[in-house]
Amino acid sequence: MKKMINGVESLLEESLNGFAKAHNDIIQFNHQPHFISRNKPTKQGKVALISGGGSGHEPLHTGLVGKGMLDAACPGQIFTSPTPDQMIAAAESVENGGGVLFIVKNYAGDVMNFEIAAEMLDCEHATVIVSDDVSLPKDHSTGRRGVAGTLIVEKIVGAAAESGASLAECKALAERVNNATASMGVALTSCTVPAIGQPTFDIGANEIEMGVGIHGERGREPMDLVSASEIVEHLTRAIDEDLSPPKGQKVLLHINGFGATPLMELYLMYDLAAQHYQEQGVEVVRSLVGNYTTSLDMAGASITLTLLDDELTVLWDAPIHTANLRWGC
Amino acid sequence: MKKMINGVESLLEESLNGFAKAHNDIIQFNHQPHFISRNKPTKQGKVALISGGGSGHEPLHTGLVGKGMLDAACPGQIFTSPTPDQMIAAAESVENGGGVLFIVKNYAGDVMNFEIAAEMLDCEHATVIVSDDVSLPKDHSTGRRGVAGTLIVEKIVGAAAESGASLAECKALAERVNNATASMGVALTSCTVPAIGQPTFDIGANEIEMGVGIHGERGREPMDLVSASEIVEHLTRAIDEDLSPPKGQKVLLHINGFGATPLMELYLMYDLAAQHYQEQGVEVVRSLVGNYTTSLDMAGASITLTLLDDELTVLWDAPIHTANLRWGC
Numbered sequence: 165m166k167k168m169i170n171g172v173e174s175l176l177e178e179s180l181n182g183f184a185k186a187h188n189d190i191i192q193f194n195h196q197p198h199f200i201s202r203n204k205p206t207k208q209g210k211v212a213l214i215s216g217g218g219s220g221h222e223p224l225h226t227g228l229v230g231k232g233m234l235d236a237a238c239p240g241q242i243f244t245s246p247t248p249d250q251m252i253a254a255a256e257s258v259e260n261g262g263g264v265l266f267i268v269k270n271y272a273g274d275v276m277n278f279e280i281a282a283e284m285l286d287c288e289h290a291t292v293i294v295s296d297d298v299s300l301p302k303d304h305s306t307g308r309r310g311v312a313g314t315l316i317v318e319k320i321v322g323a324a325a326e327s328g329a330s331l332a333e334c335k336a337l338a339e340r341v342n343n344a345t346a347s348m349g350v351a352l353t354s355c356t357v358p359a360i361g362q363p364t365f366d367i368g369a370n371e372i373e374m375g376v377g378i379h380g381e382r383g384r385e386p387m388d389l390v391s392a393s394e395i396v397e398h399l400t401r402a403i404d405e406d407l408s409p410p411k412g413q414k415v416l417l418h419i420n421g422f423g424a425t426p427l428m429e430l431y432l433m434y435d436l437a438a439q440h441y442q443e444q445g446v447e448v449v450r451s452l453v454g455n456y457t458t459s460l461d462m463a464g465a466s467i468t469l470t471l472l473d474d475e476l477t478v479l480w481d482a483p484i485h486t487a488n489l490r491w492g493c
Numbered sequence: 494m495k496k497m498i499n500g501v502e503s504l505l506e507e508s509l510n511g512f513a514k515a516h517n518d519i520i521q522f523n524h525q526p527h528f529i530s531r532n533k534p535t536k537q538g539k540v541a542l543i544s545g546g547g548s549g550h551e552p553l554h555t556g557l558v559g560k561g562m563l564d565a566a567c568p569g570q571i572f573t574s575p576t577p578d579q580m581i582a583a584a585e586s587v588e589n590g591g592g593v594l595f596i597v598k599n600y601a602g603d604v605m606n607f608e609i610a611a612e613m614l615d616c617e618h619a620t621v622i623v624s625d626d627v628s629l630p631k632d633h634s635t636g637r638r639g640v641a642g643t644l645i646v647e648k649i650v651g652a653a654a655e656s657g658a659s660l661a662e663c664k665a666l667a668e669r670v671n672n673a674t675a676s677m678g679v680a681l682t683s684c685t686v687p688a689i690g691q692p693t694f695d696i697g698a699n700e701i702e703m704g705v706g707i708h709g710e711r712g713r714e715p716m717d718l719v720s721a722s723e724i725v726e727h728l729t730r731a732i733d734e735d736l737s738p739p740k741g742q743k744v745l746l747h748i749n750g751f752g753a754t755p756l757m758e759l760y761l762m763y764d765l766a767a768q769h770y771q772e773q774g775v776e777v778v779r780s781l782v783g784n785y786t787t788s789l790d791m792a793g794a795s796i797t798l799t800l801l802d803d804e805l806t807v808l809w810d811a812p813i814h815t816a817n818l819r820w821g822c
Contacts, residue, residue: 166681166682166698166699166701166718166792167681167758168679168681168721168724168754168758168761168762168793168794169720169721169758169761170720170721170722170761171720175757175761176757178721178761178764178765179757179758179760179761179764180760181764182759182760182761182762182763182764182765182767182782183760183763185763185764185767185777185780186760186763186767186780186782219757220755220757222755222756222757222760223756227756242757350497352495352496352497353495369495370495372495389495391498391499391500392497392498392499392507393499395497423753423755424752424753424790424792425497425790426549426551426752426787426789426790427551427552427556427784427787427817428504428505428508428548428549428551428571428789429496429497429498429508430511431508431509431511431512431515431551432497432498432499432504432507432508432511433497433511434511434512434514434515435507435508435510435511435514436507436511438511438514438515448514451514451515453511453515454817455784458755458756460755460757461753461754461755461792463495463753463790464497465497488756488783490819490820491819492822493821
């Protein structure tokens with residue numbers, strides 16, 4: 165295994181130390197237990213948004229803490245859920261009279277630990293589970309996984325919370341965005357978790373994994389390596405079957421790289437997906453292209469589509485100032 | 494070779510098409526010949542900044558076109574210089590009465606082609622050659638290569654041009670920033686140029702390449718894989734030998750990923766480099782961490798240090814609005 169690290173044990177702590185130093189104008193790092201929170205006070209009564217999950221998906225979630233988005237993020241070890249003490253400490257630190265909304269990707273460990281934390285909170289609180297990965301059927305036993313659509317939920321609800329929405333409104337909005345969002349990904353390579361030291365799954369030299377998860381979970385099916393056009397056709401078909409965007413529908417199109425795929429390929433995928441939606445009469449009015457919900461060093465990408473209306477578009481456009489996503493301020 | 498592409502021939506064009514669609518609020522794509530330029534007019538008399546080079550380093554340079562940074566970028570084929578007709582067309586398109594400054598990374602092909610273009614320009618013009626890679630000796634036959642420090646030059650001179658600096662002032666400032674900047678990189682893997690279809694160089698499973706170039710040029714020396722601390726020590730030693738930052742010196746510290754290295758590792762390197770400079774009494778007052786000057790899918794990273802003064806710091810902080818780097822607006 166080739167990594168620029170000092171040791172598997174110290175990797176997360178050292179990385180968070182660097183993150184905190186590089187962005188000390190925006191965030192602070194609480195060491196015991198681990199959480200990242202804004203270092204500027206919020207308006208009294210603002211709903212506090214907290215997310216978290218296993219590390220290895222950066223910039224999700226730590227890089228998305230800041231004005232207009234998250235109030236805190238709880239990083240677990242790589243691909244491992246954070247623990248309830250982290251979530252409770254984060255909530256106690258950032259709650260500011262408006263209650264706490266937990267934004268949780270749908271994985272058994274994350275859901276359970278956030279649930280335990282929620283039960284122990286004294287303040288008003290609610291939880292939304294993100295489940296945008298359409299590679300699994302809707303009636304899958306543990307439900308669909310939360311993947312790159314989580315960023316969309318965090319951005320849009322972050323803007324609403326900033327502008328004074330109540331906890332109930334934030335929760336309802338988060339569920340609305342989750343229902344309006346679908347994602348599917350493809351992997352060209354696996355990823356290597358440092359503590360394991362070898363690729364999470366085997367994949368042939370001319371094979372791709374369609375419908376892969378962001379922790380190297382195997383996908384719907386291994387396939388022969390095909391052209392980018394065929395890959396995009398495959399991914400958009402699954403997304404369209406789920407969301408059925410009607411003609412004239414305005415959408416946000418997000419191409420998310422898993423970490424090791426060059427921007428050139430991500431923009432090429434964007435071109436193909438945008439063409440596809442133009443042919444369908446669907447109007448791409450907002451876009452985001454880059455490595456935002458990563459799987460360590462996995463090569464591959466996902467496509468996320470969110471159905472927009474005027475309200476969601478205004479919230480998407482609202483200013484944000486986080487370590488790794490910033491506009492309007 | 495595993496890439497999400499439709500073919501080697503069409504890759505660049507399709508990727509630029511996607512880039513142009515995704516960022517049509519900021520830039521436009523001129524197809525014949527290829528260049529990317531801002532789509533909003535600049536102030537009459539503003540110096541026009543143009544850069545370019547082989548593709549495969551994205552977001553450098555196309556992603557850095559926009560308010561506060563470049564006026565145009567000329568992308569060549571992957572790792573191949575753009576041609577003079579691109580530079581001339583870009584210059585004629587964006588020149589606005591203040592003359593043109595070409596910002597050129599020091600590679601024989603780029604330097605030659607920008608020189609030919611410059612000779613054929615009717616407007617006032619100047620060229621600055623960026624040569625921040627300290628892995629080669631200062632007296633190397635073709636000079637030192639331009640690497641991640643190019644972004645620093647483009648950002649700082651971009652701010653000066655925006656605020657009305659003359660062509661001579663922009664050129665002098667660019668040279669000052671170049672002289673105040675040093676970079677060195679390390680590769681854990683090679684990169685695969687699509688037209689070649691196999692890694693640019695061989696590297697052992699437990700080897701790293703110290704002082705590597707951004708086109709997969711071999712470095713100073715292959716070394717056994719060592720800890721991140723030892724890697725950072727090696728890189729900062731070379732940088733410090735070149736720049737000799739005195740105690741109390743304010744600096745910008747840039748950790749640049751080559752494409753396939755997770756943010757976690759880049760922030761860990763930032764932590765170690767920041768510790769090193771703290772121990773030296775050097776004050777890191779600005780920082781940039783991420784994949785900005787990439788080498789396709791190469792794993793590895795470089796460290797860039799720029800000696801700052803008050804003027805350079807203000808220019809670094811000035812607002813920019815490009816596709817892939819944005820703050821303050």
